[in-house]
Structures are given as structure tokens and as C-alpha cells.
Amino acid sequence: MRYVSTRGHAPAVDIATALSAGLAPDGGLYVPETIPQAAGVAPGMSLAQTADALLAPFFEGSPLASRLPGICEAALDFPAPLRRLAGHDHVLELFHGPTAAFKDFGARFLARALEALRRPDDPVTTILVATSGDTGAAVAAAFHRRPGFRVVILYPHGRVSPRQAHGLGCWAGNVRAFRVDGSFDDCQRLAKQALVDEALRRRVSLGSANSISLGRLLPQAAYYAHAAVEFQAAHGGLLNFVVPTGNLGNATACWLARRMGLPIGDIVLATNANDVLPRYFGGAEYAPAATRATLANAMDVGAPSNFERLRHWHATDEVLRGSLSSHSVDDDAILAAIDDAHRRHGEPLCPHTATAYDVLARLRAAGDRRPWAIVATAHPAKFEAIVEPRLGRVIDPPPALADCLARPASAEPLAPDYDALVDVLLH
Numbered sequence: 001m002r003y004v005s006t007r008g009h010a011p012a013v014d015i016a017t018a019l020s021a022g023l024a025p026d027g028g029l030y031v032p033e034t035i036p037q038a039a040g041v042a043p044g045m046s047l048a049q050t051a052d053a054l055l056a057p058f059f060e061g062s063p064l065a066s067r068l069p070g071i072c073e074a075a076l077d078f079p080a081p082l083r084r085l086a087g088h089d090h091v092l093e094l095f096h097g098p099t100a101a102f103k104d105f106g107a108r109f110l111a112r113a114l115e116a117l118r119r120p121d122d123p124v125t126t127i128l129v130a131t132s133g134d135t136g137a138a139v140a141a142a143f144h145r146r147p148g149f150r151v152v153i154l155y156p157h158g159r160v161s162p163r164q165a166h167g168l169g170c171w172a173g174n175v176r177a178f179r180v181d182g183s184f185d186d187c188q189r190l191a192k193q194a195l196v197d198e199a200l201r202r203r204v205s206l207g208s209a210n211s212i213s214l215g216r217l218l219p220q221a222a223y224y225a226h227a228a229v230e231f232q233a234a235h236g237g238l239l240n241f242v243v244p245t246g247n248l249g250n251a252t253a254c255w256l257a258r259r260m261g262l263p264i265g266d267i268v269l270a271t272n273a274n275d276v277l278p279r280y281f282g283g284a285e286y287a288p289a290a291t292r293a294t295l296a297n298a299m300d301v302g303a304p305s306n307f308e309r310l311r312h313w314h315a316t317d318e319v320l321r322g323s324l325s326s327h328s329v330d331d332d333a334i335l336a337a338i339d340d341a342h343r344r345h346g347e348p349l350c351p352h353t354a355t356a357y358d359v360l361a362r363l364r365a366a367g368d369r370r371p372w373a374i375v376a377t378a379h380p381a382k383f384e385a386i387v388e389p390r391l392g393r394v395i396d397p398p399p400a401l402a403d404c405l406a407r408p409a410s411a412e413p414l415a416p417d418y419d420a421l422v423d424v425l426l427h
């Protein structure tokens, strides 16, 4: 399989190059030249086996192909259970990894894949990551103590929860966390600029782990494939998904699984008050906007980076609008959803998952009776300051998160300024 840029002005590359580069040299995102049909995904498989079967065609012809089963086993060694909430409402729990959010799947896969690509005399690779909270922690955990790698994290100061900040700053060793005086979009712009800076890249070996990274996108398709195949085996029919959405990595992976032929029905993107996608899917021009701070802060994105991939894969805007839909959920509705899920199901939800819960409630109110799964993107204990007062009780963090919280944490200040970042990367 060969990989091309969404912008069409860069040569086609193999998967090893696409994984290491992050961004294509023309500033576009790498996509596979064709989307293969899934073969060999069957009920009864583990998540790792599902990923191996699903992703094998993407690695065909690469020296990494023979390493793929081992990469999947090592990276995807925790479950993604599909649980029934009530009636035809389900929840796909993606928070059982080391940092209690779905980004563990992609970050761990990418780390193992890049490790498999290293040659003994390669220079140390700096993984540069801009984060609105959960990415940085997942990437730090995935690369922590991995020889040959160091991690530089950029996050918007004051815009992540105290526990998220702790999860970014608790690693030490080969991980440095920087709190940037700016928004997430500022952080992302700085990281993108560094990754296309040829002069800089001659002096330091840079790697990307943002949601633009193909090595994060591909493995995320595996849990949708696994859930949909298991659901079909047990109940027959298609499973529909509501995906809490920010940079569109998770939802694009769901779309990819459906396009590969997995039994997935409708896919609805739940956003917070940052409503660029609902406006677009409602018929307006695509218009990136300044980011607004919300309770679901890992989705505070005004210019969803994977949109470029979705556009590449659909011939026209009309076709794309027919393929997905999107609804915005404001902070009041997030809080009401947290209350409602707890009252009706005894289910604590994180604020991101609450956006999907609210969207499903609206679909049910409009008479939709099909099977749906809302995607639980983080454990509610990560957002205790929001969730606990609503529930009137303490939510215990899962063990890995509790370990991280027990360690000291620190971050260094950084101006939202490219020269300041270059300075950090060179020293």
C-alpha cells in the first residue's frame, strides 16, 4: 500500500515514511491511496487480533508487515467493551487504557510502530505533541522510558482540568511538558510549523503524534470493527455510533471502518459549542473558527484537522454531507446529560461522553428506535471537578490514573512563539 498527501503535491510514500513523517511535505495529511475491504475480521477475536486482521492490508509490502501482530498485541492489550445501557442504547467504553481516555489506543500503537522502525544508530527522535489535554498524557505514557525517544508536550495553560495537567506533568525522564500561554489552536499551529520546517528537521529528528498522525488514526478503526462485528453476531444488523468529536480523529476512524465494509450504520458527530462541523453538515460552507472554551475541553477545536482527510475521501461536499451528520451540545446541555445519565442509569459520564449522550437522547425523542452506541471517550474521574458536584459523590480514579496522580507533576512555561519552541527543541 502507498500513501499520498491530501493536498496532492507530495510524492507517494510507503507506510514507514507516512508513520514517521506525520505531516506530508506539502502540509497535507497522509492517506492510503485506496481504502481496502476488510477481510478476516470475525466475532470471537480479541481487539488485538481484530486490529491485526483489519490493518494488514495497510502494511502490505512494508518491512513492518511481519511486525504488525506483535505491535497490535503489545499496544492494544486492554479492552474496549460495548455495554448495554438500556433498551437499544449502548456505550462503547474506550477509557480502560493507562491514561483513561481513548487516545491510549492510538498513542500506544504509534509508539510501538515507530519503535519497530528504529535502527540501532538512529538519533533520538523528539515526539512533538500539541494537546488539549488527553493526547499529551497518552503520548507521554506510550513513549515514557522508551529508549531512542523523548517527548515534548505543548498544552494551553489554564484550559485543561487539574487532573489532566497532572497527567501531562507527572512523567519526568524523557518527557517534558510545556504550558503555553495561548489556546489549543496556538499549540497545534506551533507544532505543525515545526514539523514542516526543513532547516529545523536537519538539526533534530522530529516525530509527530497529533491526531493528524496516521499511526494513531488507523488503530482506532479496530475498536469500531470489533464492537460492530460482535454486535452483529449477537443481535444481527448494524450498530450506529455517536462519536464525541474535536479534531475528528476518532470519528474518521469510525467512518474508515464502515468504508472498509464493517457492519456500521449511521455515524453522528457530537461536538460541544465549537460548532464548525454541525454548521458544515447543516449545509454551510466549511468555516474554521476561533476556539471557544467549554466543559468538554478535549473537544475545544475550531479547525478540526482530520476534516481534510474526510474531504479527500468524498468527491463533493454534498457526498460528504450525505455520509455523516453532526450536532452541537452546549455546556448547559452537557451538565443536564451528566445529571440524566446518572439519574436514569446510575452511569457517571465524562463531559465529552455527555455530548454523545445528549445527541442520542435527541434522536430517541425524534423517534429513532435503532441500536446505537455512544462512545465514552474518557473516564469521568479525569473530570472530577465537573462531574462530582453534579453526582454528589466521589468517583474513584481507575488504578493507572490513581498511580499518576500519586506522583509529583510539573510543567515549564512557554510563550506562543515559534522561536521559543525552536529553542526548546534544539536544547
Ligand SMILES: *Cc1c(COP(=O)(O)O)cnc(C)c1O
Pocket: 101, 102, 103, 133, 134, 135, 211, 244, 245, 246, 247, 248, 249, 250, 251, 298, 299, 352, 353, 377, 378
Ligand atoms: C481527544 C478527545 C476527544 C475528541 O477526539 P477527536 O479524535 O479529536 O475528535 C473527545 N473526548 C476526549 C475525552 C478526548 O480526549
